[in-house]
Amino acid sequence: MAARLNPLTSLTAAAAVLVITTAASSWAVSLTVAVGAVLLSAAAGIVRRVVLAAAAVVVPFWLSLLVIHGLFFPEGRTVLTSWGPARVTAEGLTYALEMGLRTAAFVLVLMVFSFSVRIPELVAALAARRVPPQVGYVLASTLLLAPLVAARLEKVRQAQESRGLVVGRGIGSRVAAIRLQMVPLVLGLVHDAGIRAQSLDARGFRSTGPRTSYTEVRDSAGQAAFRVFAILLAVAAVVWRIAESLPAGSLSAFPQFVGGA
Amino acid sequence: MSQQSLTLPPTDRKAVRRRRLLELLGAAAIAATFIFLVLTQPADIAGGLGSVSSLVALGGFLLGALLLIVGVLPTLPTSTVVLIPVALVLNIVLGQLMGTSGLPFYLDSIGTVLIAVLAGPAAGAATGALSSIVWSFFNPTVLPFAAGAALIGFLAGVAARYGLFRRFYLAPIAGFVTGIIAGVVSAPIAAFVFGGTSGAGTGAIVSAFRAMGDTLLAAITKQALISDPMDKAIVFAIAAMLVYALPRRTTFQFPFVRRFRVLAGKEPAARNS
Secondary structure (H helix, E strand, O other): HHHOOHHHHHHEEEEEHHHHHHOOOHHHHHHHHHHHHHHHHHHHOHHHHHHHHHHHHHHHHHHHHHHHHHHOOOOOOEEEEEEOOEEHHHHHHHHHHHHHHHHHHHHHHHHHHHHHHHHHHHHHHHHHHOOOOHHHEEEEEEEHHHHHHHHHHHHHHHHHHOOOOOOOHOOOOOOHHHHHHHHHHHHHHHHEEEEHHHHHHHHEEEEEEOOOOOOOOOOHHHHHHHHHHHHHHHHHHHHHHHHHHHOOOOOOOOHHHHHHH | OOOOOOOOOOOHHHHHHHHHHHHHHHHHHHHHHHHHHHHHHHHHHHOOOOHHHHHHHHHHHHHHHHHHHHHHHHHHHHHOOOOHHHHHHHHHHHHHHOOOOOOOOOOOHHHHHHHHHHHHHHHHHHHHHHHHHHHHHOOHHHHHHHHHHHHHHHHHHHHHHHOOOOOOOOHHHHHHHHHHHHHHHHHHHHHHOOOOOOOOHHHHHHHHHHHHHOHHHHHEEEEEHHHHHHHHHEEEEEEEHHHHHHOHHHHOOOOHHHHOOOOOOOOOHHHOO
C-alpha cells in the first residue's frame, strides 16, 4: 500500500502526524497515533520488523524515564511511597507515562515510514524536487554501505586473528585490539572512497545541468493536494498550540510557577 | 573554500551566495532556538509535557540542520562527499555499540570528527547533521539531536583549522571544550522532547541530580557536563589516532589539510603507531 505512494507523500504525512501529536501532547492522542502506526504497518505487512525495531529503541527509553521521573520528581505533590531520597509521586508517574507514549508514537510513526519507503524512489523524488544530488547520494550510499562495512570489519578481525591477535581480559589489551581492527578498516574505507570519488567525477557527479532518472516516481494531483492539506493541518495544530499557551504562556506563567513551587 | 574541479565549469556567483545564505540561516535558526528554549524553560515541566518547547526544539533545530545540509553539501569536493557515508556508518556502528553497553558515553561522532579534521568545519557540520538524519531511519530518537551533532562537527573542524590536531595531546583538550559546548546545546532537546532520556547510563546520572531537587533542564545540563566532555575527549583522541594512521598521500588529497597544515606534525604519528 505504502509502496504505491510517492515517498514525499508518506514523508509529509509522517511529519504532519508527528507535529500534531507533539502539539496535542495528550496521552490519548499519542496512544491513538501509536496504535494507528502499528495497524498501518500490519496493513503493509511489515508489522514484525517495525514492532521489533521500535521495541529495541523504546523499551530502554521507558525504563530510563521510569527511573528518572518515577523515583525522583521534585515537583510532585502526591507522594505514593518513599524510601530514602526516592519519592514515587503520582505526578512523576503521569509525566513518565505521557512522555513515554509520546516518544513511542514518535518512534513508531518514523519507523513505519523508514521501513516502508523505497530508498531509490525517495532519492529520485528528492532529486526531482531539485534537492542537491549529493543529499540523495549520501542517503542511499550510507544505507547500502552499512552491511558492506560490517562484512569488512569481520574480514579485518579474521585477518588480525590469523596474525595472532588475542583479546585478553585487561582494558589495555581490549583497546589495543580495537585499534588493530579500526585502523585497517578506516584506512581501507578512506582509500576506497578516493577511488569512488574519481569515478563519480568522471561521470559528471558535480555537473549542474539537467538530469534524467531511471526511477519513475509516481505522483498524482490527489497526492499533491493531500500533501498541501497535511502541511496546513500541521501548521494549524502548531498555531493552535501557541495561541492556547499564550494567555498562560511562557512569560506570564513564570511567576505562577515560582509561586507554585 | 571549495576546490573547483578542473573539468567542470565553476558554479556561478549567485548560487554560491544563495548557499552561503542558507548556511547562515541554518546557524541562525539553531542559535535562536537555543536562546528561546533557555529563556522560556522554567515554566514547562510542572504543567505537563511542555509541548510548545518541544515543538520549538524539534522545529528550530531540525530546520537549522536541514538548511546547513542543503547549503554546505553542493560546495564540497567529491572526495569529501564520498567520505561522508563512510563517516556515517562509523558513527552508527560505534554509537549503537555504545548505546547497548550502558556506559554514560555515546562515542557516536568518531566519523563526524574524522571528516571535520580532513575537510573542515562546514563539511563536519553537514556530516553531523546528516548522521542524525540517516541514523533516524533505524533509531528515530536521534533525529532531534541533529543540531548538536552539527555543532560537534563544526567545532572539530575549527579545532583542526587552528592546528589543535597537529599534536596528539591537544586533540582531547579540544574535544573536552567541544563537549562542554555541545552538551549545553543538546540538553534542551533531551529535556523538552524526550523528558531527559538519552540512554540508560546517562539516565542514572540525571536522576541523581533530580534527587537533589534540580529542575529537569538543570539536571540534564549537569549530566551533559559530566558525560559529554569526557566522551568528546575520547572521540577526538580516537579520530586523531585514525588520521595519523592514514598515509600522507590520502590525507593530503584534502585541500583543507593542505591549506591549513592540519597535520603538520608527523612525529606524533610515528610515536603512536
